[in-house]
Amino acid sequence: MAELRIIGKLIPRQDALEKAMGLIQYAADFSMPGMLYGKVLRSPYASARIISIDTSAAERLPGVRTVLTARDVPQNESVTRFGQTHAVGGGFEGLYRVLADKKVHYMGEPIALVAGETEAISETALDLIRVKYEPLPGVFDPIESMKPDAPQVEEGRSNVITHFKVRKGEVEKGFFEAEVIIENTYRVPFVDHAYLEPESGLAWIDENGVITIRVSTQVIEHFRGVADVLGLPHNQVRVIGTYVGGGFGGKEDITVEGFLALLTYKTGRPVKLTYTREESILCHSKRHPYIMIYKTGARRDGRLTAMEAKLVSDAGAYVFLSPWVLLYSMVDAAGPYRIPHVRVDGYTVLTNNIFTSANRGFGAPQVCFAYESQIDELAKRLGIDPLKIRNINFLEKGESLASGQVLEHHVALKETTKKAFHALGEKTVPQGNVKTGQGIASGMTSYGRMIFLHDTSRSHISIEMDGSVTIRAGIQDIGGGQASSLCQIVAEVLGVPLKDIKIYIADTALTPHAGTTTATRQLYMSGNATLMAAQEIRKTLLRKAGEMMRTDPQRLDLVDREVIDTEGSEKSLSLTEVVKACASDGLPLYNVALFKAPFRDLTQYERIEGTVFPDFTFGSHAVEVAVDVETGKVQVLKLISCYDVGKAINPLSVEGQLEGGAIYGMGYALTEEVIVEKGEVKTPSLSEYLLPTSMDVPEVQTILIESGDGVGPFGAKGVGEPSVCSVAPAISNAVYDAIGVRIYDLPLTPEKIVKALKAKKGKIKID
Amino acid sequence: MKRRNTYPIELMINGEWKRTEVIAQETLLHILREKLGRTEVKEGCGKGDCGTCTVLLNGKAVNACLTLAIQAHRQSLVTLKGIGTLEKPHPLQESFVKHGAIQCGFCTSGMIVAAKALLDSNPHPTRQEIREAISGNLCRCTGYKKIVDAIEMAAEKLR
Numbered sequence: 001m002a003e004l005r006i007i008g009k010l011i012p013r014q015d016a017l018e019k020a021m022g023l024i025q026y027a028a029d030f031s032m033p034g035m036l037y038g039k040v041l042r043s044p045y046a047s048a049r050i051i052s053i054d055t056s057a058a059e060r061l062p063g064v065r066t067v068l069t070a071r072d073v074p075q076n077e078s079v080t081r082f083g084q085t086h087a088v089g090g091g092f093e094g095l096y097r098v099l100a101d102k103k104v105h106y107m108g109e110p111i112a113l114v115a116g117e118t119e120a121i122s123e124t125a126l127d128l129i130r131v132k133y134e135p136l137p138g139v140f141d142p143i144e145s146m147k148p149d150a151p152q153v154e155e156g157r158s159n160v161i162t163h164f165k166v167r168k169g170e171v172e173k174g175f176f177e178a179e180v181i182i183e184n185t186y187r188v189p190f191v192d193h194a195y196l197e198p199e200s201g202l203a204w205i206d207e208n209g210v211i212t213i214r215v216s217t218q219v220i221e222h223f224r225g226v227a228d229v230l231g232l233p234h235n236q237v238r239v240i241g242t243y244v245g246g247g248f249g250g251k252e253d254i255t256v257e258g259f260l261a262l263l264t265y266k267t268g269r270p271v272k273l274t275y276t277r278e279e280s281i282l283c284h285s286k287r288h289p290y291i292m293i294y295k296t297g298a299r300r301d302g303r304l305t306a307m308e309a310k311l312v313s314d315a316g317a318y319v320f321l322s323p324w325v326l327l328y329s330m331v332d333a334a335g336p337y338r339i340p341h342v343r344v345d346g347y348t349v350l351t352n353n354i355f356t357s358a359n360r361g362f363g364a365p366q367v368c369f370a371y372e373s374q375i376d377e378l379a380k381r382l383g384i385d386p387l388k389i390r391n392i393n394f395l396e397k398g399e400s401l402a403s404g405q406v407l408e409h410h411v412a413l414k415e416t417t418k419k420a421f422h423a424l425g426e427k428t429v430p431q432g433n434v435k436t437g438q439g440i441a442s443g444m445t446s447y448g449r450m451i452f453l454h455d456t457s458r459s460h461i462s463i464e465m466d467g468s469v470t471i472r473a474g475i476q477d478i479g480g481g482q483a484s485s486l487c488q489i490v491a492e493v494l495g496v497p498l499k500d501i502k503i504y505i506a507d508t509a510l511t512p513h514a515g516t517t518t519a520t521r522q523l524y525m526s527g528n529a530t531l532m533a534a535q536e537i538r539k540t541l542l543r544k545a546g547e548m549m550r551t552d553p554q555r556l557d558l559v560d561r562e563v564i565d566t567e568g569s570e571k572s573l574s575l576t577e578v579v580k581a582c583a584s585d586g587l588p589l590y591n592v593a594l595f596k597a598p599f600r601d602l603t604q605y606e607r608i609e610g611t612v613f614p615d616f617t618f619g620s621h622a623v624e625v626a627v628d629v630e631t632g633k634v635q636v637l638k639l640i641s642c643y644d645v646g647k648a649i650n651p652l653s654v655e656g657q658l659e660g661g662a663i664y665g666m667g668y669a670l671t672e673e674v675i676v677e678k679g680e681v682k683t684p685s686l687s688e689y690l691l692p693t694s695m696d697v698p699e700v701q702t703i704l705i706e707s708g709d710g711v712g713p714f715g716a717k718g719v720g721e722p723s724v725c726s727v728a729p730a731i732s733n734a735v736y737d738a739i740g741v742r743i744y745d746l747p748l749t750p751e752k753i754v755k756a757l758k759a760k761k762g763k764i765k766i767d
Numbered sequence: 768m769k770r771r772n773t774y775p776i777e778l779m780i781n782g783e784w785k786r787t788e789v790i791a792q793e794t795l796l797h798i799l800r801e802k803l804g805r806t807e808v809k810e811g812c813g814k815g816d817c818g819t820c821t822v823l824l825n826g827k828a829v830n831a832c833l834t835l836a837i838q839a840h841r842q843s844l845v846t847l848k849g850i851g852t853l854e855k856p857h858p859l860q861e862s863f864v865k866h867g868a869i870q871c872g873f874c875t876s877g878m879i880v881a882a883k884a885l886l887d888s889n890p891h892p893t894r895q896e897i898r899e900a901i902s903g904n905l906c907r908c909t910g911y912k913k914i915v916d917a918i919e920m921a922a923e924k925l926r
Contacts, residue, residue, distance in 0.1 A: 010867075012864045012865055012867070013867075013869070015872070016863070016864040016867075016869045016872075017853070017856070017860075017864050019869045019872030019875050020856065020860040020861075020863045020864050020869060020872075020875060020879065021847070021848070021851065021852070021853055021856065021860060022807030022846070022847040022848045022876055023807075023853070024872060025806065026809070026873065028806075028810065029800075029806035193907075194905075194907055195871070195873070195907055196809070196811040196817055196819055196871070196873040196874050196905060196906070196907055197809070197811065197871070197873040198810075198811070243871070243872065244871060245809075245871050245872070245873030246871045246873060246907050246908060247871075248907070276813060277811065277812040277813060277814070277816075277817075478871060479870040479871025479872065479873075479908050480870065481870070652866075652867040653867065655867065655913075656867045656870055656908070656909055656913060659909060659910035659912050659913065660870065660907075660908045660909050660910045661910075662910055663909075663910035663911070664907070664910075685812065685814065685816055686811075686812050686816035686817050686905065687814075687816045691905055691907060692910075693902050693905065694897075694898040694899075694901045694902050694904070694906075694911045694914070694915070695898055695899065695902045697910060697911050697912075699912050699915075700910050700912055
């Protein structure tokens with residue numbers, strides 16, 4: 001395999017044609033005879049005691065088959081798990097409560113479930129459930145929530161879920177040595193994933209009595225948690241994942257699975273449950289809003305001396321992934337910079353807001369906005385070029401993050417920053433009220449899960465008598481080309497065309513567990529597992545072919561369904577001849593491989609120290625904006641995304657990730673905010689929660705660097721989440737370059753810009 | 768429950784006449800997905816914000832969720848599956864595949880239908896005209912660039 005024939009080529013994904021033809025069925029496209037329709041009753045209060053629930057009128061409604069409340073759930077309370085083998089402890093696992101019983105903790109919390117013969121009947125039944133509430137005081141601001149006298153969100157526990165620390169050197173000493181100090185508070189909002197496919201699933205009891213759930217999810221391995229809810233053995237629940245119409249972290253937590261399992265278990269009938277868009281926005285997790293107080297010191301020559309940060313994230317009413325997200329932020333908080341003295345304190349805090357959890361980037365984009373704004377401000381204050389100040393301070397391979405993790409692989413930041421910025425070219429000449437500016441920002445995002453999770457993935461490959469190949473892997477494909485990449489790897493290693501490969505994914509009963517499609521881990525984890533399995537089969541085939549050809553197997557290669565001699569001779573064998581010979585010798589024509597990420601247990605969780613992640617992806621965004629100083633409107637004119645991707649398994653897919661990630665980040669910077677007032681989501685539609693449209697976006701230009709130094713197959717790094725990281729600060733820095741004012745709160749709305757411009761002119765004092 | 772009044776309608780979907788019963792306030796999207804099995808028409812929001820349910824009604828791109836089923840009575844309707852087949856894909860479908868314009872694929876159905884409406888009326892669109900034509904169709908995965916590329920290339924092929 002000296003020369004790569006399929007890896008690294010721009011190839012359409014294996015699922016693209018079916019998607020273009022409308023042949024792939026998404027979760028809501030399935031139905032079954034005799035199917036019931038599930039609906040969820042949700043709390044209209046953000047904080048209230050439930051005095052009573054009367055379901056009798058709903059139950060009497062003709063066509064209603066069941067109404068369930070917390071007392072009908074065999075195990076209503078357990079801990080949140082995300083496919084990890086064991087509970088980690090240290091406060092990482094939160095409470096998972098299926099249905100609210102004594103209290104409601106956020107607006108939209110599920111209280112009761114209905115299954116009826118039609119959707120209309122189930123909806124009517126919801127209106128007939130009588131719940132008596134006693135409203136209670138709530139807490140909606142994380143800073144308020146940290147005060148000792150704040151109302152407790154979850155009775156009997158502190159609102160402060162987690163306090164993490166990073167300590168390096170003596171930060172006071174570092175600030176004493178500093179000649180310039182920048183200090184600011186940054187705020188980032190709640191963000192919705194806004195995948196175009198709302199949550200959906202269909203559950204039934206199969207002929208073996210197994211509860212089977214076909215669902216749009218990033219984590220089929222929630223089947224264990226669902227089985228626990230029902231009090232059933234884990235092998236009595238099967239989850240089949242559909243092709244997902246967008247995930248971005250929002251389908252990482254359980255969505256409809258638990259509800260569907262309960263309804264089908266109680267009725268014995270198939271049940272379908274699809275959220276409306278409004279229900280989706282009101283009720284699924286959000287990206288964490290953060291308040292970030294940053295202080296950075298540097299010498300006159302630009303060398304950083306100290307950084308101090310305090311991060312407070314709003315977890316909402318339930319823990320879910322909040323401590324994990326905060327941990328990512330802690331590791332990334334000081335950025336990819338060499339800083340002798342660092343002190344970071346991070347808190348994640350319960351409030352009566354909608355709960356927050358994973359969202360593309362998982363804690364990395366929040367802190368990147370802060371540290372990249374700080375570095376830019378330092379550059380301006382010191383009169384040093386923004387590229388130069390970064391180059392002076394960028395970490396390099398072999399150096400350590402503030403938390404102590406050594407960067408063992410290539411750090412391409414000098415290159416990505418330079419290439420991205422140079423690709424911007426000349427600044428567009430400003431015209432009248434429209435000022436133009438350019439900005440740069442760089443960042444780091446891990447790929448692969450935290451190593452104390454003991455992450456593993458499995459992949460099964462078999463080759464048939466006619467040379468066609470089947471892959472079975474329990475991955476979820478959320479649109480990132482997860483399945484397609486595995487096909488390419490197998491095609492490369494076994495020398496078969498892509499059209500001869502069939503992949504089965506995402507079935508907890510029939511495909512080996514491959515873990516979650518989260519944490520930008522599938523190419524790394526399942527890619528490596530698939531590579532290992534394919535290499536085993538390759539070995540078997542070549543050994544046999546060597547015997548048949550009386551040639552050293554080392555000289556042989558598999559190319560386009562043939563075994564060829566790479567050292568000159570014209571000898572060759574067809575793949576099918578070799579496969580048949582292996583079969584008649586009883587040699588295994590299948591392999592299931594297990595890939596293990598490096599493991600390391602943490603001895604304590606308060607102070608974040610040492611290696612936490614397998615590796616990081618580094619990259620930069622360069623932006624040119626036009627800002628209308630009358631209206632405050634920002635138009636992104638140019639957006640360059642330059643990343644070290646290790647090795648692009650499929651450049652078309654990688655470009656797609658970088659382009660999409662850049663626009664995802666642009667939305668974060670400019671328009672996207674889930675407005676939550678006293679716990680109430682005020683933006684429950686896609687006309688109020690504003691995604692970038694085709695009219696808002698620039699033509700993103702991507703530049704791929706291939707260091708070959710990633711820990712994925714063929715040296716690949718993960719890009720799905722990293723692609724978002726530094727867009728928002730790059731835009732904010734460009735806005736500063738255009739109009740000379742800096743905005744510290746995302747999104748950069750016209751109102752904030754106009755207000756900041758007026759404050760600069762001294763017309764109004766900003767608070 | 769009181770039975771609501773239903774009305775028989777007939778409509779041509781992808782060249783075939785279909786009959787069904789609808790209630791007055793039922794949307795075209797609802798009958799397509801729930802009664803006629805046309806699940807290639809997607810529901811992303813149900814209120815005209817996202818464009819995933821775009822279909823051609825007498826050649827014009829409409830949101831099926833904002834169209835009453837009864838308005839489609841005796842009209843001609845084209846969905847994604849009416850544009851091309853696996854055996855004979857439309858150049859737009861081939862182009863979306865080739866240019867990486869499809870990631871999760873949930874917007875693809877509406878996107879290709881909206882692009883078809885554009886190319887039927889304007890065979891030489893500029894990139895800006897393409898952007899305008901798909902401005903009612905949200906995509907969360909691609910950042911739109913490869914979608915615009917795909918439509919531009921398909922237009923070239925169709926000329």
